[in-house]
Each structure stands twice: as C-alpha cells, then as structure tokens.
Amino acid sequence: MEKEIVIIGAGLTGLTLAFLLKQQGRSILLLEKETRTGGQIRTFREGGFCFESGPNTGVISCPEVAELFQQLAPNGDLLETAREESKRRLIWKGDRFEPLPSGLLSAIRTPLFSLRDKLRILGEPFRAGGVNPDETVGELTERRLGKSFLQYAVDPFLSGVYAGDPMKLVTRHALPKLYRLEQEYGSFIRGSLAKAKQPVTARDKLATKQVFSTCGGLESLIRALTKAVGEAQTETGARNIRIHPRNEKWEVRYETEAGTKSLEARYVITTVGAYALPALLPFLPDEELMPVSRLHYAPVMQVSAGFCSTGGVNYQAFGGLIPSCEKKRALGILFPSACFRERAPREGALFSFFLGGVKQAELLELDDEAIRKLVIGYCHEMLKIPDEITPDLIRIFRHPQAIPQYDKNSDDRLRAIRKIESRLPGLILAGNLRDGIGMADRIRQAVSIANQFINI
Template identity: 50%
Template sequence: MSSVIEKDIVVIGAGLTGLTLAFYLKKHNKDVLVIEKSNRTGGVIHTENENGFVYETGPNTGVVGNPEVAELFEDLEGLCTFEGADPSAKRRLIWKGNKWHAIPSGLISAIGTPLFTLKDKFRVLGEPFRKPGTNPEETLTDFVKRRLGVSFLNYAVDPFISGVYAGNTDYLIPKYALPKLYALEQNYGSFIRGSMQKAKEKKNDPRLQKATKEVFSAKGGLGKLIDALTQKVGNENILLNAKNTSVSPEKAGFKITTTLNGESVEINAKKVVTTAGAYALPAVLPFLEKAEKEPFEALKYASVVQAIVGFKSWKGMSLKAFGGLVPSRENKKILGALFTSSFFVQRAPEGGTVISVFMGGTRRPEIYEMSDPEIHSLLETQAKEMLEIPDFKPDLLKIFRYKHAIPQYGLDSKQRFETINKLQEKYPGLYLAGNIRDGIGMADRIKQARTLAEELAK
C-alpha cells in the first residue's frame, strides 16, 4: 500500500452524473475525489473531430426537460456554450409503408396523417374523459392502448421508445420508465388535461419556465460540456485509469481501494457515491449480500450500435428534420437516424452531412454481435432505400457499440429502487446514483446529480 488519501466524498464514475455531482459539490466547497476506470472523463459522452466532421460517439442530443439543465449551462458560462437545435428539428419523421411521414404538428396535419387510424384520431378526443388506470404495474403497451389506441402505440409510442430506450413497450412500465407521463394520468386524470394544467402552473413559476423541452447540445459537441465540467472539477481531483475499485464500510465512513499504474491506493472518505452501471456494482460493493446484489444483476440493458455516416456532398433526400424513427412493425434493421448536421451548426463540411444511425436495442440484440462489414452492408441497404441515395460511399463511417447502453425500467424496477433505499439506510453515507434510478436521459442525470449534491452539502 503506497499511499492513503483522506477525502470528504468519493464519487465513482466520471460520466455526466459523476462530473456534474462533483462540480456542484465543489461549488459547495466539499473535498471531493472522482475515481474513473477509463482513461478519460465523460463516460458514454464523447465528441470527435475528423476531416471537417464533428460527431458524437455516444448521445447526440439532450432535452431541456428540467431547469437544472439550463442552470448547468448558466453555471458553466465562459467554459462551454449551450446550443439549441435549429427550429427545423421540430419536424420528426416516422417510417410507414415505404416512406417517411412527418409527425403531425397541428390539427390539420393530425387529421390528414396516415400514421394513425381514423378511429383512433376520434378516440383521442375522448382521452380527457377516460378513467385513469388502477394497475401501477401496467405495461406501456397496455397503458397506451387504453388511453390512445393501437395505432398511436404502433406509430408514435413504439418508435419513440426505440429512440429513447432502444426498448420494447411490452417490457417497460410507465410508472418507472415514463414517470412524468404516468403522473399526468394519476394526478390529473388525463394526458391532455394534465399537460394543460402543467402549462398553467409553469406560467406562474419562472424557474419551471427554464424547462423548455428544447433539444440541446453544446457548441462544438457534448464533449465541450464534459471538458468544462472536468476543468471545473479539476484534474487533481479526478483519478483516471483507476482499476479494481472497491468500497468497504468502516466504523466512520468508507475505505476505497483502487489500483493506479499497478499500485494499490487507499482512500478514506466520509461518503461514497457510485454512478457506475448496475453491472459494475457487485464488484465495486463486494460487501453486499446475495439478495442485495440480485436487483442489480437482474437489470436488463439494451445494447446499441451507433454508426456515424458522413458525406462531404449530400445527394440524397432532404434532411431538414430532427431525424426519423422506425416502428418495430415495419421490420427494418435500424431503430432510427438523427440528421445531426441539419440542426446543429458546423458538424459537417459545407454542403455535406453527418447522420447518426442507431441499431440493435432489445428488439434486435443480434445486431450488437455483427461485424463491421456486416453493419456496413446493412447500412448500405437501408440508406439506399430510406435516405434515397443512389450509392453508399460515405466519406466517414464509424461504428460504436454499447453493450450496456440503456437500462430498461421494467417490473423489476420497484425492487431495485427499494433495495437502493434500504442500502442507503443500512450504510449511512453510501449513495447509489447514476441511471439505475431517476431516469436514463442526460437531463435526468443532471437533475439527479444536482439534487444529490445539495443533499450531500447539507
């Protein structure tokens, strides 16, 4: 044992959750150390610059779904700049039959759209008068069928879930996976009435008005947000390449051991926060009993393959939209595509384009196992048909695989959340954070980190 470090708080994982948490803890003058196993900060967030293309290897866009997102950019002013998507990104496409259709944006387009049946269009008018559900464990499939109808399930919610969760509506439970939507029904009796009421409440609260639902990145890519957070936390407070990290509870706080450059390092901390995925927790917290580990071992993840496809000169269909999503019943090999350079500036050379294509998910896990040439040929077939390009000769083609991309908030979530609460009570000073609870999107991660920082700073 070569050295012992004393800290107030240790954060395990330097992804968006860990960095945001450490940033706000530092703002509260806490002595914090972040321990990260890989050789860089950011976790799944990473931006690359190559031959005039700026692309994300992980998430591309977030949504300003809560005030904490806007406030994070305010707090990082001067180090990174918020970038909202071009208004054309309001146009979102869904594949049906053999072409893209825009999701209706108003009454006239809603009446005319071929995405939903006439019966369901009329049925929506009755949504405010439909009784709320009584089963908190109802699947998303049943929830949507009950309130909106089958065609809304197939051509709105199913593709939306592919885009957000890379998941399956039969598996996800709205109470855990879409808690805001679930609460609209439970608290206001209906999505439509609830949304109207929420909009009224927002009008009277300037802080809530910061939650604009705008699509965001940072100027130059999300990597700039990570750079700014890393700078604020300070390299001296981040241990990179820290292997075999494990925590053990002590009389007063915790002992954390990790290996840096082959040498064992010991850290004593009053509090420890984990932000790593569920799959990492049994090794990080070896003192957990078998029953306490089970909910983490049981958490199902969607694996995702993301291909970045760049063209210096674009000859295909018009990409003036956010992107397109593919309903599972259309039996295509891709989940969807984001037309990133159409709505964020300077992501591709003038006249060119860069597109992120998502594949795999829980419905097509076999795609994660495909080789690069297989994915290339899959992309070629789909791009020619769906993006109307005569031949598939991209100037940039990169493939990124994520085995544990998105945790699926299914029926087992209740037990996982209960176990987290019990463990936090049993071991005061231990906090289990990250996307194993409180939501999977970047806005959820920022909100959780800020809330936790305020709790820990008390």
C-alpha cells in the same frame, strides 16, 4: 489519504456531482476506471465531420440543465440549441418517412394513425383511468389512444429513448410524467391543458424543452466539467476499485499505474451502471444487491454515416424513427448536421443510425462489414440518397450495456437501494440505475444529491 466524499465514475453524473460538491467547498475525489472522463459521452472529428459515439442530443427538460450551463459558461458559448427545423420529427411507414403531426390539421391528415384511432382520441378525456400501477407504456397507450398510436408514435419514441419494448417498460418508472398526467387529471388531454394553464415561476421557465448539444459536440460539456472539477480532484485509470466499511467510514482501494492506493472517506457515491456494483461493493451479500445489479441494459449500436455531398437530398428535421412493426433492422436515424453547426462539410450531411435495442440485440454481433452494408443500404432506401453516392465516412460504435430498462422489477430495485443506503450510512447508489436515463435526468440527479449535502 482522507477525503470527505469519493465519487465513483466520471460520466456526466459523476462529473456534475463533483463540480457541484467542489463548489460547496467539499473535499472530494472523483475516481474513474478509464483513462478519460465522459463515460457514454464522446465526440470524434474526422474529415470535416464531427460525430458522437453515444448521445447526440439532450433536452433542456428541467431548470437544472440550464443552470449548469449558466454556471459553466456564463457567456453562453458552450450550449448549442438545435435549429428550429429540428422540431420536425419523422416516422417511417411503408416506404417513406412521414412527419409526426404537429397540429390539429396535420393530425387529421396524417397516414400514420388509423381513422378509428383518430376518432377515438376525441373520447380520451372521458376514458376511465388506469388502476394497475405496473401497467406498461404499451398497455396504457393501447387502452387510452389505440393500437396505431402505440405502433406509430409510442413504440418508435421508446425505441429512440430507451431502445426498449413498450410492453415491458412500466409507465410509472419509465415515463413518470405521463403516468402522473393520467393519475392526477384522469386524461392526457385534460392533464396537458390543465398543466398549460398552471402558473410557472421564472425558474420553471428555464426548462424550455429545447434540444441541445454543445458547441463542437457534447464532449465540450465533458471538457468544461472536467476542467472545473480540476486534476487534483480527479483520478482516471483507477482500476479494480473496492469499497469496504471501516469504523463508520469507507475504505476505498484501487490500482493505478503507480501501484495500489487506499483512502478513507466519510461518503462514497457510486454513479456506475448497476452491473458494475457487485465488484465495487464486494462486502454486500449477493441477495441484498441482486435486485439492483440485475437491472437489464439494452445494447445499442450507433453508426455515424457522413456524406460530403448528398446529391441534393436535404433533410430539415431532427431525425426519423422506425416503428418495430415495420420490420427494419434499425431503430432510427438522427440528422445531427440538420440540427447543429459544423457537424459535416458544407454541402454534406451527417446521419447517425441507431440499431439493436432489446428487440434486436443480436445485431450487435454482426461484423463491421455486414453493418456497413446494412447502413449503406438504408442510406439509399430510407434516406433516398442516390445509389451512385456512397458515404465518405462510416464509424461503428457498439454499446453492449447502453440504456437501463425500467421494467416490472423497478420497485424491487428501488426498495433494495433504499434499504442498502439506510443500513450503510454514507453510501449513496446513484447513476442511471434510478431517477431517469437521459442526460437531463443525470444532471438533475447530481443536483439533487449535491443539495442534500448543503446542510450537512
């Protein structure tokens, strides 16, 4: 068998790429080791609840996301944007969730930040720019905004996005837009004001920054992509895939229930986690691949807690994040039923707890009973659900290698990827080992790679 392009991994990146390349009329094969497509994205239904085991929401942060939905469902019945209330974000401080300020008055009044830092922020436009290209997000925030902004805004934000440590994530790689704001404009405030005044094209306007899911949960997006790629172009249950260079092409061997298969391809694009590359590419010397494969992934546990009734407690918000200085054993709690339709029975609510991350990796070792107790305790203590009400549903999902950490090794990793790709034409190392960790980043990367093929 011969294909022009073989894509390894049928998560969001691989599926989007396969969809776009198929649209170009390319001969493709999408290989996935599991018996299902979707990778980290998976939706479950039980007892009137609709819950996710991986990501709950994405952000329409770039036009590519909006365009993908337009192509997949021109009648608009796939995309579900979050209710207006989801703009409200909460941060835990002391014994309650406080709203994150959304305007000047609330910023002055909020108890989240110290008076000193609130006053210091007036001087932010005049503070000197950073000179260390490897400055961490934590160092940058403390330098420009002050410690309380680090503790009660940036630390919980990075827990929510990266399950990471602000003192280890390098701004240039983890939050490149923030890095560029300081480098290009000398200040976050001046940069944001200047950017707001810049002319935007009709395409730029597609990036609405709205929070999204898809109708019936994120797996609907996976189903739509899987259908569009087509069965003939997809092989699930492809185990022990091994890739070798052969006569300026690539030989791809793998095992299926039907036996060992082998095919030739002009291009191979991997979209798997960095840790999976050594087994896929056994011909690459360890030292050449090591700067890539050693990328650390934060472990994350997600626990869905569903209530048929919350005893009147009603959270109209996106969710609450928990600063690490508050010493709780959770990173944050999302409120999917407050954001999207049909996530919980009427009168009920669905909450999604995130635990673990780089700072509390050991929590993933707890047994299910200990996790149930922890989460039920937080439902009462943090969500203030009356003690006599217990969850009607608790489901626990462990992700030992969930979110890549773009730390100080990132330059070495990116250099190694470029070197491998230029030494071995036709091999492309994609996926979340570069170009961002969120769903929007994954879609944008797939579009960018697919576009490289247009003139080939």
